[in-house]
Amino acid sequence: MAVEGTWEIITGNHAAAIAAKLARVKVVPAYPITPQTTIVEYIASFIESGHMDAEYIRVESEHSAMAAAIGASAAGVRAFTATASQGLLLMSEVLHWAAGSRLPIGMAVVNRAVGPPWNIHVDHQDTMSQRDTGWLQVYISSNQEVLDTILMMYKVAEHPDVLLPFMVCLDGFVLSHTYMPVNIPRQEEVDEFLPEYSPPHWKLDPENPITFGNLALPDEYQEMRWSMDLSMRRALDLIEDVAEEFFQKFGRYHGGATWKYKVEDADYVIVTAGTMASEAEVAVDELREEGMKVGLLKVRAFRPFPHRDVAEVLQDRKGVVVIDRSIAFSSGGPLGIEIRSSLYNRAGSPPIANYVTGLGGRDITYRDIIKMTKDGIGRITSDRLRRPYYWYKLKPEYEKIELSEEVRI
């Protein structure tokens, strides 16, 4: 029986802060960066007004924010922080450290372009470039999904089979500063769903002293990395299970590692992530109005990557259009690369048109997604799919240069 909470009209950042409060995180190291800042501001006000019982550490950098979260988590409590863009990149060293230490830290990353030049608007370059740090990454399309996913991901991350940190990635401004109705679950219900964190294997404890992280030589190291990979893969099923459990308790389902829209009978499937997926939903409806059988596969979990799920949905389609909001220079969109990897060596693997677009906040609406989808389908059906990826929505004079470049594959 689903339990109704209270409805509020709030921003994505407010939703993330409320999620941290509902998860009863005990330590929050905080450092401001646009467009994340209001998350840590909300949390400061929750704590100082007595609505949240947590230690708030006003650190002097994002590197220290993550290092402090690591210390808190290693001492045995649930920790949370938030960042964006340059802040995430400054953390990079300790992102690896958090995952290697198997600490289920939670973090909201408000996706923002990377400098130079300075740009505070959305793209996914920041988080996609950190895909191999050992963090679970989920991309989000609504403020409700922000709140719900942070609660769900603590449950996944803290599972003894996983014990890896997680990022919930929400698009800068598009979600972070946009007001939407969000149902706030009751604290008692959240407490039942997400009990207090208790490290199953080790913590920094004088009663049971352990040296953690000392030198591991070549005969020990590789298995440690393997176990992280294994845990990451095991997290895939858990994401589905926890989403199901969340649905049973709260009556909301945003998908597991993926979310599918009208894919059953689709000839062509659009694959994308984040808020572009909400736009893509509208695009699918419009294209179906025009008589094209198109569906949507929204990738929520980029890490772990749901290869099997993706392959099962996309296999035997006439074509796939993957839309990325970041660029792996000279190689394509990070999502496009993964989708290819899911389908290669499989019978019935469809042609893939990969588009890189929307960088630095260039607005991508359902109209753009319709255009890319039609362009992709056109290339696939007329044998003009010659490049591993295409740039979309370049200014015309740049577009001209791009199209005149000889492409060597």
Place this chain on the structure above:
Amino acid sequence: MTLTIHDLRKESGSYLPGSAACPGCGATLAFRIASRVLGPNTVYVVPASCFSVIQSPFPKSAISAPLYNIAFPAAAATASGVYRAYKMLGKDINVVVWAGDGGTVDIGIQALSGAAERGEDIIYVCYDNEAYMNTGIQRSGATPLKAWTKTTPTGKREMPKDMPMIVAAHRVPYVATASVGYPFDLANKFEKAKRIRGFRYIHIFSTCPPGWNSPVSKTAEVAKLAVDTYFWPLYEIENGKLRITVKPRKRPLKEFLELQDRFRGLSEEEIEELERIVMEKWNFLLHLEKSERVF
């Protein structure tokens, strides 16, 4: 209350036999004494440093207290997180950073400064062997003027950072210098630091025989001469008030320098220059000692 050898003998400390330290390592001497005073209710956070190796490789450990290794620049921030978690859990545990000079005065200074400014309830220890010794003797911001390292093959041309004073300028409740040549002074500074709440900083002069090319049998002697020649004065700053804790009869700086090859080949003029710098610092400390508050 003053700790004596009888008090120290009663405690076993957190340092086990069989570590991977070099012969004559000053850092291990410091850790042995410090951990005896701090006791078993202590958690150590260690950034990249010689101590990352000294503790010995997985799956063994030469440290019997809980110890967390962290990336080079992050020790003070990680210790802040550990302390805050214990605070939330209602646990009273000593949280100690055990860092080298590179991890303190160079790459770790930002996190250290942040933790000091916030007044985190931790003890930050810098065991200072005056260069990047774990990577094989490269100069750091703590390397003394004119000292040879592999990146200053003709001697360092800059003065080292005065790190204890930099920390003291954060107006933390306790800052002390110590030397492994004065073990009871060192022990008593830990004893005092343990009883104070807030950010505490202890900077230990720590002989490095392979890095300084000093005789392995003379670690204590070199560290004692550093104090007796006023090269490394021993003082503490408690709530802003400075006190020189050891005032030995001045010995010629040359006696300290000539025990280590890193200062080999200095001319008489250069030694005089160093002697002048040392006396300037000593007289400055005597002057500061008369002030009500240093910071």
